Amino acid sequence: xxxxxxxxxxxxxxxxxxxxxxxxxxxxxxxxxxxxxxxxxxxxxxxxxxxxxxxxxxx
Amino acid sequence: xxxxxxxxxxxxxxxxxxxxxxxxxxxxxxxxxxxxxxxxxxxxxxxxxxxxxxxxxxxxxxxxxxxxxxxxxxxxxxxxxxxxxxxxxxxxxxxxxxxxxxxxxxxxxxxxxxxxxxxxxxxxxxxxxxxxxxxxxxxxxxxxxxxxxxxxxxxxxxxxxxxxxxxxxxxxxxxxxxxxxxxxxxxxxxxxxxxxxxxxxxxxxxxxxxxxxxxxxxxxx
Numbered sequence: 001x002x003x004x005x006x007x008x009x010x011x012x013x014x015x016x017x018x019x020x021x022x023x024x025x026x027x028x029x030x031x032x033x034x035x036x037x038x039x040x041x042x043x044x045x046x047x048x049x050x051x052x053x054x055x056x057x058x059x
Numbered sequence: 060x061x062x063x064x065x066x067x068x069x070x071x072x073x074x075x076x077x078x079x080x081x082x083x084x085x086x087x088x089x090x091x092x093x094x095x096x097x098x099x100x101x102x103x104x105x106x107x108x109x110x111x112x113x114x115x116x117x118x119x120x121x122x123x124x125x126x127x128x129x130x131x132x133x134x135x136x137x138x139x140x141x142x143x144x145x146x147x148x149x150x151x152x153x154x155x156x157x158x159x160x161x162x163x164x165x166x167x168x169x170x171x172x173x174x175x176x177x178x179x180x181x182x183x184x185x186x187x188x189x190x191x192x193x194x195x196x197x198x199x200x201x202x203x204x205x206x207x208x209x210x211x212x213x214x215x216x217x218x219x220x221x222x223x224x225x226x227x228x229x230x231x232x233x234x235x236x237x238x239x240x241x242x243x244x245x246x247x248x249x250x251x252x253x254x255x256x257x258x259x260x261x262x263x264x265x266x267x268x269x270x271x272x273x274x275x276x277x278x279x280x
Contacts, residue, residue: 005213007113011120012210016203018124023199033193040189041234048176048233052272055172059165059277 081185081243083251087140088258094141095148095259102152103159112150119146127256136252144259154267158274165277169269177262180233184240191241194234201231222275228268232261 033041102112122143130136158165184191205227212220239257242248248257 004109004113007117009210009213011113011117012206012213014120014124016206016210019199019203019206023196023203026195026199028196030195030197031193037189037191037193040187041191041194041237044180044183044237045230045233047179048229051176052172052229052269055168055269056273056276059162059168059273 076249077244077246080249080251080254084243084254084258087137087251087255091140091144091255091259092262095144095151095263098145098148099151099155102149103156105152106156107149107152109153112153115146116150119143119150122146123256123260127252131250131252131256140252140256140259143256147259147263151263151267154270158270161274162277165270165273168277169266169273172269172273173262173266176229176233176265177236180236181240184237184244188244189241190245191234191237192245192247194238198231198234198238201227201234205231218275222272225268225271225275228264229272232265232268235261236265 102115107115119142122139127136127139127143130139155166205224208220208224208227212224236258239248239254239261243254248254
């Protein structure tokens with residue numbers, strides 16, 4: 001285990017500690033999305049997946 | 060009639076305020092992206108090492124966590140944001156040098172791909188004007204799962220897991236771009252400095268994840 005790995009681990013743990021309160025707040029207070037709302041997120045995401053596959057084939 | 064005029068006036072004021080936040084956010088975001096790119100080029104040309112890159116990123120994260128929230132409501136927030144984005148750009152240099160040495164087209168494709176995804180998602184959120192606030196919990200939990208996986212992979216060193224993490228990061232950052240843009244449109248985010256900082260981080264993470272994916276799957280090597 002080199003010091004770069006330790007530094008990266010410290011950075012990630014710091015991020016987790018920093019994000020945890022926001023995560024707890026968001027989970028408790030975020031409004032519930034309808035099926036239509038989720039489709040409005042899933043469709044563009046599917047397009048992005050297709051686009052990334054296209055990029056991989058281009059490189 | 061008078062009440063109707065007052066509420067119409069308030070609605071117009073709200074739309075104007077939202078448009079101002081949006082305009083300032085995109086202006087600041089474009090300037091910080093250019094500055095970050097210049098700093099990355101400086102780091103690449105000077106052959107910045109991995110240790111210096113990690114220190115640069117740690118300092119940037121420290122400024123982001125402890126200084127930016129205290130200065131974001133004043134003009135002092137702008138130089139702090141430039142410092143953060145510049146340091147993060149500098150921290151990218153060793154990774155960019157690595158991919159440039161293997162296959163330079165990976166870097167340009169990842170950069171172009173990130174730009175296209177960002178413009179597409181921003182355009183989608185701005186034209187549909189959908190409220191994506193319902194995704195907050197989902198995105199935060201997703202981010203936490205990715206961080207746990209990334210932490211585990213520092214010790215496990217599994218290349219397949221690294222690729223899965225990169226794929227998940229692209230998806231989560233895409234969701235965050237939609238979420239953040241929607242928050243600006245619907246008045247959930249009224250501070251353009253914080254909005255530009257969060258969009259910048261989403262773009263940076265997406266670019267790095269795309270670099271990993273294209274570097275691993277792309278090319279004939």
